[in-house]
Amino acid sequence: MSKELIRLSDCFMKFDDDVILDHINLYINDKEFLTLLGPSGCGKTTTLRIIGGFQKPTSGDVYFDGVRINDVPPHKRKVNTVFQKYALFTHMNIFENVAFGLRVNKVPDPKDPKRMIKVPESEIKERVEEALALVNLAGYGKRSVNSLSGGQQQRVAIARAIVNRPQVLLLDEPLGALDLKLRKDMQIELKRIQQQVGITFIYVTHDQEEALTMSDTIVVMNEGKIQQIGTPEDIYNEPKNAFVADFIGESNIIDGIMHEDYVVGMYGRKFKCLDKGFAPNEPVDVVIRPEDIDIVPEAEGQLTGTVTEVTFKGIHYDIIVDFKGFKWLIQTTDYSPVGAKIGVKIDPDGFHIMKKSQYSGTFGDYSSYSSEYDELNEDRLEDEEVGDEE
Amino acid sequence: MKNKWLAAPYVVWMALFVVAPLILVVIFAFTDKAGGITLDNFSNMATYIPAFQHSFVLAIAATVICILIGYPLAYFLSRESLMVRKVAMMLIMLPMWMNFLLRTYAWMSILDDNGLINQFLANIGFFNLINSIFGTNLQYIHMINTQGAIVLGMVYNFLPFMVLPIFSVIDKIDHRVIEAAQDLGANGTMVFRKVIFPLSLPGVLSGVTMVFIPSVSTFALSRLLGGGKTLLLGDLIEMQFLGNAYNPHLGSAIALVMMVIVLVMMAIMNRFGEGEEGVAVL
Incomplete structure (x- = not known):
């Protein structure tokens, strides 16, 4: 440039x-x-x-x-x-x-x-x-x-x-x-x-x-x-905060703690990641993109959860998985039926760590996820656009 | 398609009171008192050419004045706030709720040689001033019983029919189109000339139609404001049906010729509008 x-x-x-x-x-x-x-x-x-x-x-x-x-x-x-x-x-x-x-x-x-x-x-x-x-x-x-x-x-x-x-x-x-x-x-x-x-x-x-x-x-x-x-x-x-992470693509945003450089904690477990430069034990937002999550047999998973919803999207399935009450979106080509117990594996480059912001806790939970709801929402936004920015 | 029967009352109405009378007018125009077919009604019309001239000239004058007054009014009104527009619309419509004859009588007393305007001018010493400067002996300005007074009556009565269609068309022009023109380098004058005016032409055309047609066929105005000195087509036709010169056959023929002339004028104007600017006439 x-x-x-x-x-x-x-x-x-x-x-x-x-x-x-x-x-x-x-x-x-x-x-x-x-x-x-x-x-x-x-x-x-x-x-x-x-x-x-x-x-x-x-x-x-x-x-x-x-x-x-x-x-x-x-x-x-x-x-x-x-x-x-x-x-x-x-x-x-x-x-x-x-x-x-x-x-x-x-x-x-x-x-x-x-x-x-x-x-x-x-x-x-x-x-x-x-x-x-x-x-x-x-x-x-x-x-x-x-x-x-x-x-x-x-x-x-x-x-x-x-x-x-x-x-x-x-x-x-x-x-x-x-x-x-x-x-x-x-x-x-x-x-x-x-x-x-x-x-x-x-x-x-x-x-x-x-x-x-x-x-x-x-x-x-x-x-x-x-x-x-x-x-x-x-x-x-590298989204800067929960708003950006949620607005650009789909994101699971989970409360976490940065124990030390390259080690993030969530769900009471420690995970390897590629981020550094946070204060010891600083509370952070952890972003995990739905396509960065691998589904593995329950025994091999870093975390285990229950499938609550499956939607066929053409190239992939949108799968909603309940991890101790917090619902994640996973995009995968492997089918898992509703009710199945599954394990997930996330590579260190799958974690994106963000400082807490005013948007923390407001995005990235898929508890109320519905593909139809998403589309309706988008239409409504477009209509508003014409009116309120005039 | 059963619903089309809902239109039946109007179709019957139209057949009885629009189509049938029109046919009667045509029949009357081409027959004489004995009932034989003739073209005499048309050849006798030559005597009345001045009435045609007066009617069309005065109606065109009134229409042009209505455009000159109505267009700027409609244009600036469309840019005002909702509140201003509502009040202004109300004021524009208000006179129309008053009886036509009553309004015209009011103008008579305003324009009279001893009327409101002349009394006002006399009271403020206008005539004395003029007389002392020019050495004249002016007591009043003669306004009533002139062609100007007739045109004034037409303008006053029909102006709302010019303002409303122009206003509604200008009001509907998408603001983004105007911004697009500014964005491309057009200044205020050019935006008006190249975008707003051409886009508002359909409104002007329907305004012209709605002012010109009642103006050209009006009959009471020339008697009340023109003192009956200027014979207009409307009066002429009225005379053939109700007056001393009773001759419905001639009256029908005049009405028919007037209608044809108006139709031709409208057709030419609409064609001009379409050809020039590519607008569909509403």
């Missing part, structure tokens, strides 16, 4: 009495794919809108290329946005939608650089076609917006936003309205477009898988605060 392009310095945002952003500090590098990830109401969309110029922070500063841009209106910023639900101009055809940014902006006359002129029609045609080709919509210029599918409208929105050659593209949950298959295709495509155009993408989503697939850097947010900044691998493998 190269030089710093955008900096949010101590950005605080209040709406009525609700704190939306709680003193955010964040810098974004040039040509980076950065994702703001978090549940609805965490402040990610607000952060994006502050960068786009649609909202002003209550206090704090926004810098672009070293220049403070708090008071620069959206139409004068070198960023463009791909909006949630696309926000295409339905009264124009595809070509005119994409050409819009070129038609409303003036450029210096090549013959007399002091004069500002409209972009010549020949250049507009060339650049619109180039943008449409980039999103695989060459030849769609004459079509009307309503004749296009959701995925195609999404591509038009991207073409429209990049035709001005912005330094930064802001994307606000752009794939939210698409079905799963299309969403996965578009994730790969967005990454390709970003690399091909070579500009910074700032991407807002509540979908952790999307974030892990595309990003160079992920910023996990909750309750107006940044929880963790890091590469996808960092965030997944």
